[in-house]
Amino acid sequence: MKKLSLIILALGILPGLWAQQQEEAAPDTSWKKVYRESAPRINDLVHTKLDVKFDFSKSYMNGKAWITLAPHFYPTDSLTLDAKGMDIQKVAIVKGASSQPLKYKYDGWNLNIDLDKSYKGGEKYTVYIEYTAKPDEVKVQGSAAITDAKGLYFINPKGEEKDKPTQIWTQGETEATSVWCPTIDKPGQKTTNEINMTVPAKYATLSNGKLVSQKANADGTRTDAWKMELPHAPYLFFMGVGEYSIIKDTYKGKEVNYYVEKEYAPVAKKIFGHTPEMMGFFSKVLGVEYPWVKYSQIVGRDYVSGAMENTTATLHQESAQQDARELIDGNSWESTIAHELFHQWFGDLVTCESWSNLTLNESFANYSETLWDEYKYGKDAGDAQNFGDMQGYIQSQSEKKDLVRFYYNDKEAMFDAVSYNKGGRILNMLRSYVGDSAFFKSLNLYLTTNKFKSAEAHQLRLAFEEVTGKDMNWFWNQWYFGAGHPKLSIDYAYDDNAKTVQVTVKQTQAGDKVFTLPVAIDIYTGAEKVRHNVWINDKEETFTFPYTTRPDLVNVDGQKTLLAEKKDNKTLENFIHQYKYAGLYLDRREAIDFASRNQDNPKAQELLLTALKDKYQGLRSFAMGKLDMKNETVRKKAEPILEELAQRDPKSKVRASALAALSQYNNGAYKSLFTKNVNDSSYTVAGTALESLFKLDSAAAVAEAKRLAKYPAKGKLVEVMTTTLVKSGDENSFDIIAKAFDDMPISQAKFNLLQPFCEFLAVVKDTKRVKKGVDLVIEFRDALAAYGLTPYVNNLLKGVITKKTAASAAATDKTSAQEQIDYINAKIEGDKKGF
Structure with a gap:
């Protein structure tokens, strides 16, 4: 699972807010005493066979299930299945070609069945169930990762929304497969399965395993039979239905398919086309070939997660x-593609045995994004991904949460920046500590030992201990079964008489916990580096190193792998040397950041100007964003470099950053540059150019925005185009603005547009338009309810009411304004969602 919040909102604090509201603000804290053990295994799933038909008019699914099980160890004469919100029509035991009814009790949540006899451990039996799934009538709670949990989703089933396709897709994690398939809905279960789907013939289908047959039916439907011959967890069962273009690819003779809406067929391979290369890379580094018969990826409308x-x-x-x-700006979804693919090993082949151990799934998928970027785009790209994810965890303010958690309010609360981001950074530290060879060999041992099974964190530890010969309890106790991270203050004292340098590291985090940290300390004299590997074991430690010539730099955490917040008390000269000679992404980023706080110093200015031409595009943009444009010297020296970058940098996002920086000069000479780039093929460049043009000539920018509104636009361009029209205050632009807002998927851009859109509604006088705009805001609010943003959106709407109330006081006709105010109030007070 790739979390929606971290993908689309780019606000790392959201997962923390949601979980904090769930666990800390909840009035009932009894959960803090409830130990979340792994689900007991009384019966084991062996095989699940389904025949399903869909009632699009009611959003129902009619199902027949043959479920083969066996007692795990002890004999049993009963079976409990998870079956949420179903109509159960028949329950029977299968005896060869016949069956006999079984007694059962059903409470709408669990199906308790009396078997025909007591079965011994390992003795297989098959139950047959006829049922109707009614997902829209099931009331379940989602999470910040999964905003709904009704398992089976009918998208535009009656075709009433003209611009939206009709689709069906399922979402099983955490325990929602049991909304449409009776099962033992726990991650520790593993079963093979086959699903026969009968659908209108115009639709394509997708499920687990291989498509083994397709049968045309006399009523215009078709039955597709999918078979999964290797065991996996029930939450990973999947059905997808819809009108798709299926773009075919391969990996070592295995099918690799991309299901996209027809208009995206020409670019499907530009989006998903690295998949076979990813499969090869991950298979190689893990020493475990991609384990399944095929790999398909499908895109679903209105999906409840990432x-x-x-x-x-x-x-x-x-x-x-x-x-x-x-x-053109790069594939923004590529890291997610890597993330989900890596799950096919970590999560699917080996599954966390309980949600307490979720990080065994998610930390690896998260870390795969760093591994892929490092392999495909270089060390800087991998380090940038790693750093960004570390900041996501730190900003989540989740220091009190253990990585492996046996106490939580709800299993959904496990899907947070700790299980994902922190877990991934811990793997990065582990890789640094044991070395690449041992790291990947340990992962290989973990996967091969536990394949087609479930596992807990200790089994990962045992694999590392077996390979390295080291006791790893200290690491697991500190990072997996503990909370928080170190906050370090680092000081340096040079003694030229004694020819020594003392490095003092203080751990300043709150509380009594002291972290044990293996750290590389690099000492530079010119370009020459000497590395000292030390252990930090105390709250404050001092290390002394001799030198012949005073070092130019002492670099603590030379590998830049620590999960920590650091106050590194180096001099500007130290950081300049670090940028030039230490050379890792974080070395350079730290130096740029320090120089940006000292821009009155000519040496700091020189470093920043050098960084504008850094070899890594992300740092070029970072340096641009740090320039102090109020400093005349910086402003003057940076300008020719910025102009050069805006016109000639090979990376579109860097060109956009340069255009944004040039807009701060308020120089009419750049109007032609901005106007020219409004038509750039990159949405990011075009949008930034339009934004920059608005600062110089708002009328020209509004005219350009109206012209561009006639053509398809996405990303930065549609965001700026719409914002520009909003700022113009021209009510006649309402239809353009509303359509642009409505067409945008749930995204950071749409979130950014929310406030100016509400400000625009405050000046719109037409009641019909106001109501339409408010409805669009409410729809977006409700889609984000699980993130705790409802109060924020409601406050924006209250601001609209305040402005309309003030305008009404001076108006001759107060009727329309009051109708609008009443409508907004009704929407705010209506279906209250969120926390």
């Missing part, structure tokens, strides 16, 4: 579908 790693059949939200102009 993406989901259903075995052999990953589901992505619609943001994965990018047009050719978006892809």
Whole structure:
């Protein structure tokens, strides 16, 4: 599972806010005493066979299930299945070609069955169930990762929304497969399965495993039979239905398919086309070949999360579908594609045995994004991904949460920046500590030992201990079964008489916990580096190193792998040397950041100007964002470099950053540059150019925005175009603005547009338009309810009411304004969602 919040909102604090509201603000804290053990295994799933038909008019699914099980160890004469919100029509035991009814009790949540006899451990039996699934009538709670949990989703089932396709897709994690399939809905269960789907013949289908047959029916439907011959967890069961273009690819003779809406067929391979290379890379580094019969990826409308790693059949939200102009800026979905693919090993092949151990799934998928970027785009790209994810964890303010958690309010609360981001950074530290060879060999041992089974964190530890010969309890106790991270203050004292340098490291985090940290300390004299590997074991430690010539730099955490917040008390000269000679992404980023706080110093200015030409595009943009444009010297020296970058940098995002920086000069000479770039093929460049043009000539920018509104636009361009029209205050632009807002998928851009859109509604006088705009805001609010943003959106709407109330006081006709105010109040007070 790739979390929606971290993908689309780019606000790392949201997962923390949601979990904090769930666990700390909840009035009932009894959960703090409830130990979340792994689910007991009384019966084991062996095989699940389904025949299903869909009632699009009611959003129902009619199902027949043959479920083969066996007692885990002890004899049993009963079976309890999870079956949420179903109509149960028949329950029977299968005896060869016949069956006999069984007694059962059903409370709408669990199906308790009396078997025909007591079965011994390992003795197989098959129950047959006829049922109707009614997902829209099931009331379940989602999470910040998964905003709904009704398992089976009918999208535009009656075709009433003209611009939206009709689709069906399922979402099983955490325990929602049991909304549409009676099962033992726990991650510790493993079963093979087969699903026969009968659908209108115009639709394509996708499920786990291989498509083994297709049968045309006399009524215009078709039955597709999918078979999964290797065991996996029930939450990974998947069904997808809809009108798709299926773009075919291969990996070592295995099918690799991309299911996209027809308009994206020409660019499907630009979006998903690295998949076979990813499969090869991950197979090689893990020493475990891609384990399943095929790999397909499908895009679903209105998906409740970012993406989901259903075995052999990953589901992505619609943001994965990018047009050719978006892809000029790079594939924003590529890390998610890597994330879900890596789950096919970590999560699908070996599954966490309980949600307490979720990080065994998610930390690896998260870390795969760093591994892929490092392999494909270089060390800087991998380090940038790693750093960004570390900041996501730190900003989540989750220091009190253990990585492996046996106490939580709800299993959904496990899907947070700790299980994902922190877990991934811990793997990065572990890789640094044991070395690449041992790290990947340990992962290989973990996967091969536990394949097709479930596991807990100690089994990962045992694999590392077996390979390295080291006791790893200290690491697991500190990072997996503990909370928080170190906050370090680092000081340096040079003694030229004694020819020594003392490095003092203080741990300043709150509380009594002291972290044990293996750290590389690099000492530079010119370009020459000497590395000292030390252990930090105390709250404050001092290390003394001799020198012949006073070092130019002492670099603590030379590998830049610590999960920590650091106050590194180096001099500007130290940081300049670090930028030039230490050379890692974080070395350079730290130096740029320090120089940006000392821009009155000519040496700091020189470093920043050098960084504008850094070899890594992300740091070029970072340096631009740090320039102090109020400093005349910086402003003057940076200008020719910025102009050069704006016109000639090979990376579109860097060109956009340069245009944004040039807009701060308020120089009419750049109007032609901005106007020219409004038509750039990159949405990011075009949008930034339009934004920059608005600062120089708002009328010209509004005219350009109206012209551009006639053509398809996405990303930064549609965000700025719409904001520009909003700022113009021209009510006649309402239809353009509302359509642009409505067409945008749930995204950071749409979130950014929310406030100016509400400000625009405050000046719109037409009641029909106001109501339409408010409805769009409410729809977006409710889609984000699980993130705790409802109060924020409601406050924006209250601001609209305040302005309309003030305007009404001076108006002759107060009727329309009051109708609008009443309508907004009703929407705010209506279906209250969120926390």
